[in-house]
Amino acid sequence: MEQIRACVVGATGFAGVEVCRIVLGHPDLELTMATDRKAAGTRLADVYPAFEGACDLVLSLPEPEAIAQNADVAFLAVPHTASLAITPQLLALGVTVIDLSADYRLHDAAVYEQWYGTPHTSPELLGQTVYGLPELNRAGLLALGERHEKGEAVLVAVPGCYPTATALAAIPALEAGLATGDLVISDAISGVSGAGRTPNARTHFCHANESVEAYGVAHHRHTPEIEQTLTQVAGREMNVVFTPHLAPLTRGLLATVYMTAADGVTANDVQDAYERRYANEALVSTLPAGHMPQTSSVAATARAQVGVALDDRRRRVIIASCAIDNLGKGAAAQAMQCANLVLGLPETQGIGATAPLI
Amino acid sequence: MEQIRACVVGATGFAGVEVCRIVLGHPDLELTMATDRKAAGTRLADVYPAFEGACDLVLSLPEPEAIAQNADVAFLAVPHTASLAITPQLLALGVTVIDLSADYRLHDAAVYEQWYGTPHTSPELLGQTVYGLPELNRAGLLALGERHEKGEAVLVAVPGCYPTATALAAIPALEAGLATGDLVISDAISGVSGAGRTPNARTHFCHANESVEAYGVAHHRHTPEIEQTLTQVAGREMNVVFTPHLAPLTRGLLATVYMTAADGVTANDVQDAYERRYANEALVSTLPAGHMPQTSSVAATARAQVGVALDDRRRRVIIASCAIDNLGKGAAAQAMQCANLVLGLPETQGIGATAPLI
Amino acid sequence: MEQIRACVVGATGFAGVEVCRIVLGHPDLELTMATDRKAAGTRLADVYPAFEGACDLVLSLPEPEAIAQNADVAFLAVPHTASLAITPQLLALGVTVIDLSADYRLHDAAVYEQWYGTPHTSPELLGQTVYGLPELNRAGLLALGERHEKGEAVLVAVPGCYPTATALAAIPALEAGLATGDLVISDAISGVSGAGRTPNARTHFCHANESVEAYGVAHHRHTPEIEQTLTQVAGREMNVVFTPHLAPLTRGLLATVYMTAADGVTANDVQDAYERRYANEALVSTLPAGHMPQTSSVAATARAQVGVALDDRRRRVIIASCAIDNLGKGAAAQAMQCANLVLGLPETQGIGATAPLI
Amino acid sequence: MEQIRACVVGATGFAGVEVCRIVLGHPDLELTMATDRKAAGTRLADVYPAFEGACDLVLSLPEPEAIAQNADVAFLAVPHTASLAITPQLLALGVTVIDLSADYRLHDAAVYEQWYGTPHTSPELLGQTVYGLPELNRAGLLALGERHEKGEAVLVAVPGCYPTATALAAIPALEAGLATGDLVISDAISGVSGAGRTPNARTHFCHANESVEAYGVAHHRHTPEIEQTLTQVAGREMNVVFTPHLAPLTRGLLATVYMTAADGVTANDVQDAYERRYANEALVSTLPAGHMPQTSSVAATARAQVGVALDDRRRRVIIASCAIDNLGKGAAAQAMQCANLVLGLPETQGIGATAPLI
Incomplete structure (x- = not known):
C-alpha cells in the first residue's frame, strides 16, 4: 500500500x-x-x-x-x-x-x-x-x-488529556445508570509535560520536582469539555467540579472521579459495568476488582486503564480512577x-x- | 535550663x-x-x-x-x-x-x-x-x-498525616458554617516516605518513580480518624470519602477537600474565614486568594499552607487544598x-x- | 513468513x-x-x-x-x-x-x-x-x-550495560590510535533499574530519590568485561578503572570515559574518528562537535549516542560520553x-x- | 548579644x-x-x-x-x-x-x-x-x-560548588603525598539547582527529569579555581580535567576524583590519611572503609562526606568521592x-x- x-x-x-x-x-x-x-x-x-x-x-x-x-x-x-x-x-x-x-x-x-x-x-x-x-x-x-x-x-x-481520562472513568457508570445526580467531581494529577514546553517558573525542575500542587482550581478550561461529554453520556445536564494537580513526573495523568451511587447499586454491579463497557476495547482495560491503575503502566502508549470502587459505608460514592499518558492517549x-x-x-x-x- | x-x-x-x-x-x-x-x-x-x-x-x-x-x-x-x-x-x-x-x-x-x-x-x-x-x-x-x-x-x-492535612483544609469552613451537608471528599496525594521504610514492590524506585496511583480506596484506616475530627468540628456526624494517592516524591502531602457550600456563601466569605481561622497560628498559613499551596513550600518543616476556592457555577463546592510534609507537620x-x-x-x-x- | x-x-x-x-x-x-x-x-x-x-x-x-x-x-x-x-x-x-x-x-x-x-x-x-x-x-x-x-x-x-556504553565511548579512539597508554577511566552513571527488581534498602524510592552515589568502586564485576573488549580493540592489554554511580532515574546509563590523547591529536581528529566509526551504524550516533548526549534521548530504545571532546590545555585527555538505556541497548x-x-x-x-x- | x-x-x-x-x-x-x-x-x-x-x-x-x-x-x-x-x-x-x-x-x-x-x-x-x-x-x-x-x-x-567538593576529595591525598603526578580528574554530578533559577530549555522539568548528561566538558569555569586550590595543596602545579554532569535531583553534588597513587601506598594508608585529615572537622566526615557517600546524606546542610578507595590491580589509582549540597556546603x-x-x-x-x- x-x-x-x-x-x-x-x-x-x-x-x-x-x-x-x-x-x-x-x-x-x-x-x-x-x-x-x-x-x-x-x-x-x-x-x-x-x-x-x-x-x-x-x-x-x-x-x-x-x-x-x-x-x-x-x-x-x-x-x-x-x-x-x-x-x-x-x-x-x-x-x-x-x-x-x-x-x-x-x-x-x-x-x-x-x-x-x-x-x-x-x-x-x-x-x-x-x-x-x-x-x-x-x-x-x-x-x-x-x-x-x-x-x-x-x-x-x-x-484534551483531562477530558479523556475523566470521560473514560465516568462513562460506564453514567451509561449504565449506576451514578445518580448531576455532579461529578474529577480530581486529577498530571505530569509536567502537560504544562507545555515553554520554560517558565512552574516548569522549572526545581519548582516541579519533589512537590505536588493544585492549579486552575474552579476555572480550568477543560471543565466545559468534560461537562459536554458527560452530559452526552448521561442524557442529562451534568455539572463537573474539576481540580487538576501537578506532580513530579514527565508523562502520565490520573483522573479520580467521584459520582453518587444510585440506590441499590453494589460494588459488583459497578465492577461488572466497567468490565463489560471496555471488554471489546483494544486500548482501554478495566483492572480486576480491588486494583487501581498507575500511570506508568500506560506511559508512552495509547492505552488507558481504569479501576473502580464503591464506598458504601454511609454516603454511597462510586470512585473510578483512570490512568493515561497525557501525551499518549x-x-x-x-x-x-x-x-x-x-x-x-x-x-x-x-x-x-x-x-x-x- | x-x-x-x-x-x-x-x-x-x-x-x-x-x-x-x-x-x-x-x-x-x-x-x-x-x-x-x-x-x-x-x-x-x-x-x-x-x-x-x-x-x-x-x-x-x-x-x-x-x-x-x-x-x-x-x-x-x-x-x-x-x-x-x-x-x-x-x-x-x-x-x-x-x-x-x-x-x-x-x-x-x-x-x-x-x-x-x-x-x-x-x-x-x-x-x-x-x-x-x-x-x-x-x-x-x-x-x-x-x-x-x-x-x-x-x-x-x-x-496521622492524611487526617492532619484534611482537618486543616476543612476546619475553617466547617467551624464557620460555610459548608453544609454531611459529606466531605478528601482526595490526597502523598510522597513515598508515607509508605514506610520497609522495601517492597510498591516502594521500589522503579515502581514509584514516574507514576501516580490511588491506593486503599474506600477503606484506608485514616478514614475514621478524619471523620472523628470533622464530626467534632462540625458538631454533626460527618461522612468522609477518602482517596489517597502515591506520587513520586519523598516528602510531602497534599489534601484537596471538597465540601458543599451553604446557600449564599461567597468566595470572599470563604477566603476570609480561612484567613481569620489561621491568623494567629504560627505554623499554618492561608495563602492569598487565587493561590494554592505546593508541598515543597513546607517540606521538612512543621508548617502547613492552605489555599481555598469556591466553584460557584452551578453546584456550589468549596475546594480547599492543604500542603504539609507527611513526616513533618x-x-x-x-x-x-x-x-x-x-x-x-x-x-x-x-x-x-x-x-x-x- | x-x-x-x-x-x-x-x-x-x-x-x-x-x-x-x-x-x-x-x-x-x-x-x-x-x-x-x-x-x-x-x-x-x-x-x-x-x-x-x-x-x-x-x-x-x-x-x-x-x-x-x-x-x-x-x-x-x-x-x-x-x-x-x-x-x-x-x-x-x-x-x-x-x-x-x-x-x-x-x-x-x-x-x-x-x-x-x-x-x-x-x-x-x-x-x-x-x-x-x-x-x-x-x-x-x-x-x-x-x-x-x-x-x-x-x-x-x-x-553488560556498563561495558556496552564504555566500549562504544572508547572504541573509535582506540581503533584509530588516537588514545595512547594502557589506562582508561570509565566513570558511569546508571538509573536504578540497573540495580534489579528485588526491593532492598538501596532501591527504596526514598533512598535513591534525590541522591547520587558511587558504588562497587574498584571492584565492580563489569571491569574485566570492559578490559577484555578494550584490549581486543586496542591490540594491547588495557587497564580499566571503573566507577559506577547510581542516579535517581529509572532507565538510562551514561559512561564518561577518559583516555590519554596521543601526541599531535587534535579535537577535529577525534570528532572525525567518531563520526566515521559510526557513520554506517543504524543505532549509534555521534553528536555534532560541542554536543554531549543525554540519556533521555535514547531511553527505552536500542540506540546509543556518543559525544566527544579533547581537553588539550596541558595534560591532553580525550573525554567521550556515551548514553544508552541500561535496559535497552x-x-x-x-x-x-x-x-x-x-x-x-x-x-x-x-x-x-x-x-x-x- | x-x-x-x-x-x-x-x-x-x-x-x-x-x-x-x-x-x-x-x-x-x-x-x-x-x-x-x-x-x-x-x-x-x-x-x-x-x-x-x-x-x-x-x-x-x-x-x-x-x-x-x-x-x-x-x-x-x-x-x-x-x-x-x-x-x-x-x-x-x-x-x-x-x-x-x-x-x-x-x-x-x-x-x-x-x-x-x-x-x-x-x-x-x-x-x-x-x-x-x-x-x-x-x-x-x-x-x-x-x-x-x-x-x-x-x-x-x-x-564554587564543584571546587569545594573536588578539593575536599583531593586534599588529604595530596597533602599526605599519597598522590603523585600532576593530573587530577574530577568527574562530578550536580543537581539541577546548580543551573540556576532562570527557566530555560535545560532546566525544564521534562528535559532534566529522567536523564543525565555531561556539560561544559573541557571548558567549565570552575577548572582554574580547582587547579588553584590543588596546586596550593600539592605544592606543585596541578592540572585538572573536570567533567560536570547534570542529574535529576534538586540539591546535591558528588565529585569523584581520580589521582595516581604513589608507589607503595596501600588502601589503609589512604583511608587513614582521610580519617586523620578530617578528624577534627565538624562538618566534614570520612566514611568508614568500603563506604561511599550519597548526596542525600548532606542535602540542605553545611556538611560534606568523603569516601575513598584504592584500585590497585595494575594501574594504581586513588578514587575519592565527596558529597555536598551544591547550595549548602x-x-x-x-x-x-x-x-x-x-x-x-x-x-x-x-x-x-x-x-x-x-
Whole structure:
C-alpha cells in the first residue's frame, strides 16, 4: 500500500513531537513535513536529539499550500486559536485535519468564547466535526472515514488529556445508570509535560520536582469539555467540579472521579459495568476488582486503564480512577487512533505498544 | 535550663529518624536514647549516614525500664499495636508519651477494633489522651502540660498525616458554617516516605518513580480518624470519602477537600474565614486568594499552607487544598509541636525552620 | 513468513520483561513462553499491569524440554550462574540462546571464576560464543546466523550495560590510535533499574530519590568485561578503572570515559574518528562537535549516542560520553539486535523506535 | 548579644534564598535587608511561598548606601561581574562582604580575564581576600575576623560548588603525598539547582527529569579555581580535567576524583590519611572503609562526606568521592561557615543541622 503522507503542524511542542515519533514508527504513514514557526529551517533532530540518526527532516513554516502539496493528513498540535487560523484553509485545500487543539472540541461556539475569551471564527465547522474519543464516538469517526475515502477533507477534534481520562472513568457508570445526580467531581494529577514546553517558573525542575500542587482550581478550561461529554453520556445536564494537580513526573495523568451511587447499586454491579463497557476495547482495560491503575503502566502508549470502587459505608460514592499518558492517549496517540479510523487503517496500527516504563 | 531527656522508640523508621533529627536540633531537648528492635547495638549513623559526624548514639532495645531511666519523654514512632504494648507501662513508670502511632487516636475502642482488626487493650487511657492537633486542641494539650509539670506522665496521640492535612483544609469552613451537608471528599496525594521504610514492590524506585496511583480506596484506616475530627468540628456526624494517592516524591502531602457550600456563601466569605481561622497560628498559613499551596513550600518543616476556592457555577463546592510534609507537620514535627506544649516550651521551639526545598 | 517462536527465561526481572515487551512488538517473533520460578502459574499481566489488555500469557517454569518444545530461540534474562545451569541443555535440545547474563561474556574461565567467585561449568562453550556487541562483532554474529540457519543452536553472550556504553565511548579512539597508554577511566552513571527488581534498602524510592552515589568502586564485576573488549580493540592489554554511580532515574546509563590523547591529536581528529566509526551504524550516533548526549534521548530504545571532546590545555585527555538505556541497548534491545542478526532478520527489526521521553 | 544585621544581595536566586533561610534560622543574625533588582518592592514570601508566615521582608534594590545603613555584613549571591560592581563600594562603606560569586576567587586577575572573558576591575582586592574554604584556610578567615572586630570591612570569596567538593576529595591525598603526578580528574554530578533559577530549555522539568548528561566538558569555569586550590595543596602545579554532569535531583553534588597513587601506598594508608585529615572537622566526615557517600546524606546542610578507595590491580589509582549540597556546603551554608569565623561566632552556628532527606 502506498504510504499516506502526514504533516505535523507545531512539531516541536511536546504533543507535536510525540505525533512525529508515532508517525515515524507507523507502517502506513510517512512523515513528509513538520512545521514550527520559530525553528523553521533547522532539523527536528537539532531540537530533539532523540531523532539523531533516525530522522533528518528539516522543519518548515506552516504554510497551508505547502502542507496541501506535501500531505494527505495534517496533525495540528498547536495552541488554541492557532487551529482556527489554519484549519478552514487546510480543509478547503483538501487536507484532512486531526486537530489536537481545543478549537473544535466544544459544540457550542458561545461556550468556546466564554471559556477561551475569544470568538470562534469558524462555527460552521462545529457541526461536521467529530469529537475524537473513539470509545464513545467510533461510529462518527468511521463515518468521517467514508467521507475521507470519497476524497473529502474531514476534521477530527482530538479530546484534551483531562477530558479523556475523566470521560473514560465516568462513562460506564453514567451509561449504565449506576451514578445518580448531576455532579461529578474529577480530581486529577498530571505530569509536567502537560504544562507545555515553554520554560517558565512552574516548569522549572526545581519548582516541579519533589512537590505536588493544585492549579486552575474552579476555572480550568477543560471543565466545559468534560461537562459536554458527560452530559452526552448521561442524557442529562451534568455539572463537573474539576481540580487538576501537578506532580513530579514527565508523562502520565490520573483522573479520580467521584459520582453518587444510585440506590441499590453494589460494588459488583459497578465492577461488572466497567468490565463489560471496555471488554471489546483494544486500548482501554478495566483492572480486576480491588486494583487501581498507575500511570506508568500506560506511559508512552495509547492505552488507558481504569479501576473502580464503591464506598458504601454511609454516603454511597462510586470512585473510578483512570490512568493515561497525557501525551499518549491524552493527545498524540489518541490523535493517531482517530487518524487510523478516518484513514481506513486498523484502529491500533502503530500505537499498539505497551508501556516502556516499569 | 536543664535539658529534657528524650527517647525515640522506633528510631529507624522514617518518622522516628525525623524525630531524632528534630531532637538533635532542639535547644531544650537531649536525645539520650533511641531504640530499634532489629538494629539494637549499632549506631544510628550506621543506619542513616546523614548522622555521621553529628550523632554517635548507639541504638538500644525498647525496654520500658531503660527508657524510664534515661528519658523524661518518649516519642513512639512505631506501627499500630506496638504502642498498645508499651504505652501503659511507660506511663506507669512516669514517662510522658508522645505517640505517633494510631493506637490512641480514636476515642472509641470499638471503632479502633473495627478498622485495625485487633482489640484495643488499654481503652481506659482513651479518655485522658489528647488528640495532638494543636490548632484544634491546644487547650487540651496545655492542660496536659499542667499535669506533666506536676509530675504526672501524660499521653498525646499525634494525628496521622492524611487526617492532619484534611482537618486543616476543612476546619475553617466547617467551624464557620460555610459548608453544609454531611459529606466531605478528601482526595490526597502523598510522597513515598508515607509508605514506610520497609522495601517492597510498591516502594521500589522503579515502581514509584514516574507514576501516580490511588491506593486503599474506600477503606484506608485514616478514614475514621478524619471523620472523628470533622464530626467534632462540625458538631454533626460527618461522612468522609477518602482517596489517597502515591506520587513520586519523598516528602510531602497534599489534601484537596471538597465540601458543599451553604446557600449564599461567597468566595470572599470563604477566603476570609480561612484567613481569620489561621491568623494567629504560627505554623499554618492561608495563602492569598487565587493561590494554592505546593508541598515543597513546607517540606521538612512543621508548617502547613492552605489555599481555598469556591466553584460557584452551578453546584456550589468549596475546594480547599492543604500542603504539609507527611513526616513533618504530618508526623514528627507535629509530635514536637505537641511535646513543646506539654513540656512548657514555646510551641515552635526547634521546629520553626522554613523549607529547604526550593 | 512464519513467526519465530521466542521464550523469555526470567521474564519478570527488569531486563526480562523488557525482552517480552520487545518480542510482543516485533513483527517476526511470537512470545510463546515466558518463565519465572516464583511467579509460574500467574499471568505476566498480573505482575506487570502494563500488559493488561495486551498479553494474556501465563508464566511457566523454566524447564528446558518445555522451552525446546515451545521456542526456536530463548532469551535468558537471569542472574549469573543461572545461565550456566540451563544453557548447555538448551543448546543440546536445539534452542538458540541469547544470553543476557554474564556467564558467557568472558573468554577466559579463570577470569570468570576470579570475579564471580564460582567455577565456570561449561568453559568448552566459551570458544564458540560470540560477544554480542554488533558494532564490534557483527561478522561473528552473522556467522552464527549461518550456523543457526543450518539448524544448529548457537549462543550469543549479550554485553553488560556498563561495558556496552564504555566500549562504544572508547572504541573509535582506540581503533584509530588516537588514545595512547594502557589506562582508561570509565566513570558511569546508571538509573536504578540497573540495580534489579528485588526491593532492598538501596532501591527504596526514598533512598535513591534525590541522591547520587558511587558504588562497587574498584571492584565492580563489569571491569574485566570492559578490559577484555578494550584490549581486543586496542591490540594491547588495557587497564580499566571503573566507577559506577547510581542516579535517581529509572532507565538510562551514561559512561564518561577518559583516555590519554596521543601526541599531535587534535579535537577535529577525534570528532572525525567518531563520526566515521559510526557513520554506517543504524543505532549509534555521534553528536555534532560541542554536543554531549543525554540519556533521555535514547531511553527505552536500542540506540546509543556518543559525544566527544579533547581537553588539550596541558595534560591532553580525550573525554567521550556515551548514553544508552541500561535496559535497552544495555540489555534487552541489544539482545534483540543480536537475535535479529542471528535469525536472518533486518538488524533493527522491532527495535527501531526513537525515545518516548522528551 | 546584639544581633548582627545581615543583608542578602541577590536574594531570589537559589543560593541567595538559601542564605536568607539560613540567616532566618541563625540565632545571632538578623535578616534586615534582601535585595533583588527585578523583584524589588515585592515580599520575599511572594517569590518563595515557603516564607509565608515566617518572613514578611520586602525586597529592595541593591543600593550600597542603603545596604551600609542596614547591615553589618552583606552576602553577595550574584552572578560574576555583579560582585565586581558593588564589592569595592561596600567595603569602602564599612560592610564586610561574604561573596558567593566567582569574582574574587582566583588570585590572578589574568586567569580571571581568560576564563570569564572580562577584565577584573578591582585586582587590588585579590591580595587581601581569603578563599573561604574553612577546612583549608581557617587561619586566614580567623585573621579576617580579627580585622573585622577592629572595625575593618573584610572580604571572603566563597568557593564554587564543584571546587569545594573536588578539593575536599583531593586534599588529604595530596597533602599526605599519597598522590603523585600532576593530573587530577574530577568527574562530578550536580543537581539541577546548580543551573540556576532562570527557566530555560535545560532546566525544564521534562528535559532534566529522567536523564543525565555531561556539560561544559573541557571548558567549565570552575577548572582554574580547582587547579588553584590543588596546586596550593600539592605544592606543585596541578592540572585538572573536570567533567560536570547534570542529574535529576534538586540539591546535591558528588565529585569523584581520580589521582595516581604513589608507589607503595596501600588502601589503609589512604583511608587513614582521610580519617586523620578530617578528624577534627565538624562538618566534614570520612566514611568508614568500603563506604561511599550519597548526596542525600548532606542535602540542605553545611556538611560534606568523603569516601575513598584504592584500585590497585595494575594501574594504581586513588578514587575519592565527596558529597555536598551544591547550595549548602557548596554555596550558602559554606558562606555562613565563613561568616561565623569572620564574625567571631562558633563555626557551625546556625548551620549544624543534619540532612532532612532520608
